[in-house]
Amino acid sequence: MITTFFLSFRLKLTYRKNSIIYAFQQFPLIGKYFSNSLYGNRGIEALVNVISALIELSSIFLGKLLFISLMVFLPACLYKENVASAFLIILFFLTIVGTWLNTNMFNPTKDKYYAIVLMRMDAKKEAIAEYGYFLLKMIIGMYPFVCLFGFLSHVPWYLCMLAPWMVVGFKVLSTSYNLYLYKRKELIVNENKPTPIVWGLIILFTVLAYIIPLCAIPGIEWIMLCCYLLVIILGITMWKYIVNFDNYFTIYKKLLTPNHVILNAKSTQQDTLRKNALNAIDNKNLETSNKKGYSFFHELFIKRHRKILTTSAHNITLVAFAVTCIAALVLVIAPDAKKPVNSVMMNFLPYFLFIMYLLNRGSTVTQAMFMNCDHSMLTYRFYRQPKTILELFRRRIVDIVKINLEPALVIALALPFLLWLSGGTSESLNYIVLFVSIISMAVFFSVHHLVIYYLLQPYNINMEMKSPAYQVINWGTYFICYYMMDLKMPTMIFGSVMIVFAVTYVLISLFLAYRYAPKTFHLK
Amino acid sequence: MKLELHHIEKRFDDKEVLKDVSFTFEEGHIYGLLGRNGAGKTTLFNCINEDLKIDGGEFFIEDDKGKRKITSEDIGYVLSTPIVPEFLTGREFLKFFIDINRNHMKEEKTIDEYFELMKIEESDRDKLMKDYSHGMKNKMQLLVNIIANPKILLLDEPLTSFDVVVAEEMKGLLKQLKHDHILIFSTHIMELALDLCDEIVILNHGILEEIDRHNLERNELKDKIISALKGEEE
Incomplete structure (x- = not known):
């Protein structure tokens, strides 16, 4: 599993490096100074690896900082009477929304396409390694900001400590449910193309996230503690289902198609223009x-x-x-x-x-x-x-x-x-x-x-x-x-x-x- | 009538695709233009069709009246990827084409007769071309170029998208056409070139050379072509 993870990580670094050099080559005036020999240049590789590491670091922390500060903390501050309970409720409901919008497992990315389709890496190992890394990043990235903004909102410390695990628990629950859905009905979820029902649920839970804090709910901290613990325990139990699931290859075979994966933004844009035209x-009532x-x-x-x-x-x-x-x-x-x-x-x-x-x-x-x-x-x-x-x-x-x-x-x-x-x-x-x-x-x-x-x-x-x-x-x-x-x-x-x-x-x-x-x- | 190319040169940035292309194509022949990937076959066609400006040399037609520049009526170009106006039906496209080419058409047939010539089914004739398959679009493109009756027909890999039956029919059609035309046919498929073409011309390292097939067995000819494509000396 670890070997698979490092292999796919190196693959990601390589094409990231190539994309950066290619992007420079496309610039109108300076492009010609970036020759093709740069693709094999060790020094450039090292430099790009550093840039990639910085991108990776920002992907761990930046998104979470924006999410917790702008979508949870700032709105919670508007509920002046009970900022802490508003913080907890908003975080809880938006986490549910996140189980549809940010699944990782069902996001048909270029990374997965290259690794599983082109390089024919083991789909199961790749899926679990990639997903495990995603959850780990989630926990590491959330801790500082949940603690910081939770503290500012007067959220009890034990809830702050449990919150990242609750988020991960929800992710595991929804992923195992989506895998179960495939096993039972062969339905494949695509993170980038939610169905109308899922859109409805996303809107409903987003609205609930900001409406429920209006009502003063007695003992909200205890309710939340119970919910957090329940989600975490269920998440731990269901993790086994994800690890034992065997049909990753067939899922990715259907999910990682050119229709779903954006391999080349330029050609996708052209295809869209062409399709629109x-x-x-x-072609109805062909008047002549x-x-x-x-x-x-x-x-x-x-x-x-x-x-x-x-x-x-x-x-x-x-x-x-x-x-x-x-x-x-x-x-x-x-x-x-x-x-x-x-x-x-x-x-x-x-x-x-x-x-x-x-x-x-x-x-x-x-x-x-x-x-x-x-x-x-x-x-x-x-x-x-x-x-x-x-x-x-x-x-x-x-x-x-x-x-x-x-x-x-x-x-x-x-x-x-x-x-x-x-x-x-x-x-x-x-x-x-x-x-x-x-x-x-x-x-x-x-x-x-x-x-x-x-x-x-x-x-x-x-x-x-x-x-x-x-x-x-x-x-x-x-x-x-x-x-x-x-x-x-x-x-x-x-x-x-x-x-x-x-x-x-x-x-x-x-x-x-x-x-x-x-x-x-x-x-x- | 002859199509004469004299010292044609074409380069893209630093890459010299056509170095010194000189050749005389004559009426009544089908020329098979062979070349390796990226040799510049399409570039040569684009230059003759004036889609691309040449960097050096000249080309012209020589007929009874002497030398003259190529006009749009002289030349038809069937692209490897057929492109047709997709907002028209097959019938409308033909009607439009006949309308504007009526003056220099040899004998005008009815639109349905043209469809028959290409074996295009009746049910497809009044469909928008946006719903045509690749092969159908290819047929339409070949057909309009035949209707316009240009003296020179450039065909860039035109038979590859046809099924074997249609490809055979098209070969027959091209053989009928060759008598009062110059047909230049680019292909990667050597068998096709040997079956269909009277002369084999090779574009290699930016230079065009004819393969003399006189007194050669098919296999000997193949070996000769492969050697020429590899750039080996005889």
Whole structure:
């Protein structure tokens, strides 16, 4: 068992070292200085082992410190009358929650995948060694913080001393129950994918943890002592079940599959993007088109993606309409609201830039365009012809603007309407500026996303993002819009600037797209 | 018609994948392009298809009118991993393809006739291609490249995902096609290359060389190819 533990620990150290070197190699500018020879370098190995030991140490103490201080001690302090009993109750119930959320045994980690599946180590020995180490870390890591925060909460010393063992006892109980569940019904628990019932229980016990301390329970310390002892005794008894259990290999064979184990965060993220894009294709009621050539192709793209295009725009429109009606109703019923609403309309137009950014379908649509359409079509030479690129660009921009204009129109009409309803303004040009600036925002974002996509087409054939410029522009757009929320500026000024900016931007970017997209729109 | 490659060079960072590739491919032949893993077969195809920019050399078509640059109508490329627009049904993809290639198609058949050619079942023709198997997508990709009737067809490991029956049918189809086309077929499977291809070309250490199969028994030819792939002198 000990040998197995050290073998798997060395394996963990090795790939941790490799992951650290690999991570450095991926850095944009300094990456090239980290050559492949580093993987076999003894000095680096020693250095990384030290870093790994530090990571291991922090994994023993840091999580427990955060858990006990933030989730148990601080909330317990809010129950001023009985901090000690609150501490005990919260710890007890959250420990039960932890038996579902932090099982270790049923967490399909990379460590287990490498050791059991790839290196074909003995599943039982590996499982028990790994689990034993987990419980040991739990006890060592909990002691200092339970004692410290327990002492600060005036929890009796004997309960502080027993608490880590109670936590471990609960873990052993739940693990042996989960193993029993497999033996009886072949049900395999996956820590990362709790069932709806388990989610319900997690929520219930979390709520109970913070509600029960509200009631003063006489003799809570004695009740807790009995519970602690019972859990510890049962835990010790059931430990034998875990050690004698024989089906670890079959459990891990089913649990450690690529569906469950996150082996490569990058490829998992890509798979998720890909899956989402495929799910966006509507495969019910396959409406077709009577058009021909590229019109046919483009129309079918729009129709098959109505979930993320037209339907989504309709829904946003409906919500915008409902919000407008509610706001109007509030203004009619409660005249006190008129002043603040009027002030919002006159000074908070920058806020709407962020809202229009969030509502715009541009980035989702361009992503689906690539994943479901251009990714495959760009491998055909005819599709990369300048004429074809520009023809589709024209059709796409018209449709994206149209789709985004639908909710924009409702919002653009709603704002002047609410301004009028909330008392209006002496400067009637404000009504027009509000309307036109919202429309210009919608057009701006639609054009922006598509033009950036055409000019910087960022993906390669493996759907990996290869253009840092594309990401920087996307983040930049987000941050600028986000920080605009802090800007208070008279609608007249911001609106006028926005309109002029949007018109100029759209003209320039369309010019650039028509000029350069035939050269830039290809697989990276 | 000929496809001429002159001193093509392509490197990725410090790695020189294509050093000095020169060759003339002629109409009416199927060329088997063999090379070891990572030899640069796909890179060569990507260069000819202008998916990648070459670092040196030139390539062009020579026909009755003289030398000229390759246009998009001249070339079809069947990738080893077939990629098709998954939001379309097989029928819609073909309709779209026929619409835009009608001008340079030799003889237009009905969509169902094309499906028949590839032995695609009726029940699959109106399904979204996102639900197609790998082999079905491969068939579709091969089919659209045949429909477009390009003079040069680059085929990157195209038969590996087909079952044996379909692979045999496809071989027959490619043999029919070769008369007025240049077919360049990359594969790892030597038997396939020997069965199907008229000429064997080897890409080794960034250089393309033809294996002269004249007067050689099959086994002798195999030995010669293996030696060439290992980089041994004759």
